Amino acid sequence: MRQEDSSESSPIPGVSRRDFLKFCSAMAAVMCLPGMEEKIAEAVTAQKRPPVLWLSAQECTGCTESLLRTNHPTLDRLILELISLEYHETLLAGSGRQAEDWREKSMKENKGKYILVVDGSIPVKDNGIYCKIGGKTALALLEEMGSQAAAVIAIGSCASWGGIPSADPNPTGATPVHVIFKNKGIKIPVVNIPGCPPNPYNFLSTVLYFLTLKKLPDLDEQGRPKFAYGRIIHENCERRPHFDAGRFALQFGDDGHRKGYCLYKLGCKGPETFNNCPIQLFNDVGSGAWPVGTGHPCFGCSEQGVGFTAPLHSPARPKYITPPSVFPDVAATRGHSATIAGAALAAGIAGAALGAAVATGKKIQKHGEEEGKTGTGEK
Numbered sequence: 001m002r003q004e005d006s007s008e009s010s011p012i013p014g015v016s017r018r019d020f021l022k023f024c025s026a027m028a029a030v031m032c033l034p035g036m037e038e039k040i041a042e043a044v045t046a047q048k049r050p051p052v053l054w055l056s057a058q059e060c061t062g063c064t065e066s067l068l069r070t071n072h073p074t075l076d077r078l079i080l081e082l083i084s085l086e087y088h089e090t091l092l093a094g095s096g097r098q099a100e101d102w103r104e105k106s107m108k109e110n111k112g113k114y115i116l117v118v119d120g121s122i123p124v125k126d127n128g129i130y131c132k133i134g135g136k137t138a139l140a141l142l143e144e145m146g147s148q149a150a151a152v153i154a155i156g157s158c159a160s161w162g163g164i165p166s167a168d169p170n171p172t173g174a175t176p177v178h179v180i181f182k183n184k185g186i187k188i189p190v191v192n193i194p195g196c197p198p199n200p201y202n203f204l205s206t207v208l209y210f211l212t213l214k215k216l217p218d219l220d221e222q223g224r225p226k227f228a229y230g231r232i233i234h235e236n237c238e239r240r241p242h243f244d245a246g247r248f249a250l251q252f253g254d255d256g257h258r259k260g261y262c263l264y265k266l267g268c269k270g271p272e273t274f275n276n277c278p279i280q281l282f283n284d285v286g287s288g289a290w291p292v293g294t295g296h297p298c299f300g301c302s303e304q305g306v307g308f309t310a311p312l313h314s315p316a317r318p319k320y321i322t323p324p325s326v327f328p329d330v331a332a333t334r335g336h337s338a339t340i341a342g343a344a345l346a347a348g349i350a351g352a353a354l355g356a357a358v359a360t361g362k363k364i365q366k367h368g369e370e371e372g373k374t375g376t377g378e379k
Contacts, residue, residue, distance in 0.1 A: 049081075049082065049083055049084040050083050050084065050113075050114075050115065050207075050211050051083075051084045051086050051106060051110045051113065051114040051115070052083050052084065052085050052086065052114065052115045052116075052117060052207070053086050053087040053088075053103065053106065053107070053114055053115070053116050053117070053145060053149075054085065054087060054088035054089075054091075054116075054117045054118075054119065055087075055116065055117070055118050055119065055133075055138070055141055055142065055145060056088075056089050056090065056119045056120055056133075057118065057119065057120035057121060057122050057123075057131050057138040057142075057158075057159070058120045058121045058122070058123060058130075058131055058138070058158060058165040058172065058174055059119045059120025059121075059156065059158050059159070059163075061090060061119075062156070062196065062197040063119045063155045063156040063197045063198065064088075064090050064091070064119065065197065066197035066198065066199070066200045066282070067200045067203065069200065069282075069283050070200045070201070070204065078204070079091070083207065086102070086103070086106035086110070086114065087099070087102065087103040087106060089133070096134075097134075099134070100133075100134040103145075107144075107145060107148055111148050112148060112149075112150055113150050114148075114149055114150060115149065115150060115151055115152075115153060115207060115210065116145050116146055116149035116151070116152045116153070117152075117153045117155055117203075118142065118146075118152060118153070118154050118155065118159045118177045119155050119156055119158070119159055120138075120156070120158045120159055120163075120165070121158040121159060121162045121163055121165045121166055121174035121175060121176060122138050122139050122142055122174070122175050122176075122177065122180055123137075123138065123139065123165075123172035123173050123174055123175070124139055124173040124174075124175050124180070125171070125172055125173030126173075127139070128140065130172040130173075131172070139180070142177065142180060143180075143184060143186070146177075146181065146186055146188055147186050147188065149188055150188075150210075151188065151189055151190075151191065151210055151216060152177065152181070152188055152189065152190045152191070153190075153191045153193060153203065153206060153207070154176065154177040154178065154190055154191065154192050154193065154223075155193045155198060155203055156193070156194065156195060156196065156197055156198055157194045157195060157196045157198075157301055157302065158174070158176075158196075159176060159177050159192075160176055160177070160178075160192035160193065160194035160223075160224075160304070161176050161192075161194060161304040161305075162174050162175060162176050163196065176192075177190055178190040178192065178223055189216055190223055191206055191216055191217075191219065191223060191224070191225065192222060192223040192224050193206060193224070193225070193228075194224065194229075194301070194302040194303070194304075195275065195301055195302045196301035196302075198302065199228075199275075199276070199277065199280050199281075199282060201280055202225065202228040202276070202280065205225075205227070205228070206225055206228075209225075220274075222304065224274070224302075227276075228275070228276050228280070229274040229275055229276070229302065230274070231274065231276070232270065232271060232272065232273060232274055232275075233270035233271075233273045233274075233275055233277055233278060233292075233298055234270040234271040234273075236276075236278040236279055237270050237278050237292060238260075238278060238292070238293065239260060239261065239262045239263065239292060240262075242260065242261045242262040243262040243264060247259075247261040247262060248261055248262045248263075248264060248265045249261045249262065249263055249265065249266055250265055250266075251266075252266065252295075257295060263292060263295075263296075263297040263298075264297075266297045267297045267299070268292065268297035268298050269297070269298050269299055269300035269303070269306055270292065270297075270298040272300060272303065272306055273298055273300040273301075273302060273303045273306060274302065274303065275302045277290045277291070277292070277298070278290065278292070278293075281293075
């Protein structure tokens, strides 16, 4: 008897029907699109696979490494069956002139239809000579490839904000993709998928959303998909109950750290970082598959001006940075100063500490009364 979930009954060879339906359901859940599983299946199984070109600039290949670790789908299934990855320096079988000829051929055949993925910041100083591919600068390639794409995805914090290459004094003039498009007057929409590296499923879900609905997902004012970056990490953090109770780790390896207490006082930037890390974990390996889950504070890699800076509560934090409010009901989620956000968070910590102090005081008072009754207390 043939099994119901055999690969023969699946629209994709080598993939069981059950696994295929699980994939479509999972993508619909990630993108907050209930009931869209059928349309996602139609987009995934379309006869002509959607062409994707990947441009690597000033980057560390961490975004590609993150993509290599996807399991739903695996990378080989993604690039051989779901999309047509036309150009990617790291993953190409060919190289040199052969690779560049194929890139130009694919651009010509798919003009206005392909998705361009940009990984890394773009140097603009000295006409962009600090990053060249096939004899052309990354700046020239971005203008050429971006102006003919259907949509552009800036993957990782380097492509989204400039990242580490743009750190002061920024000797190469490293610039994010959307800024270059704005300066050059290129009207192609840019979606930012920040992170260092970002979760690969946020990237895959954005691509599938575009293929399914023929439009980009709803974006916030920084060009990020709201389904992935619509809430701060603090809201869904597994250590949030400890924050509410006023329990904090004070040093790495101390008793509170071993017990899983809140990491805010160790520099965690979860209260000012928009991302879905606590929900959409990395590498499909369980609850520990994100920084806070392994005992390390969030360093705000997906927020412009937050990663690699002092924590919100630190006096060393630059005053010009204006992170969102910790508690949306206290102030709007964007556009308020660090003072407002810091006050909201300080009030939360103070309230939790006060509650803990009151409870401790009551215990001490009760203990003293009991000692007085038994005559063992000191006067």
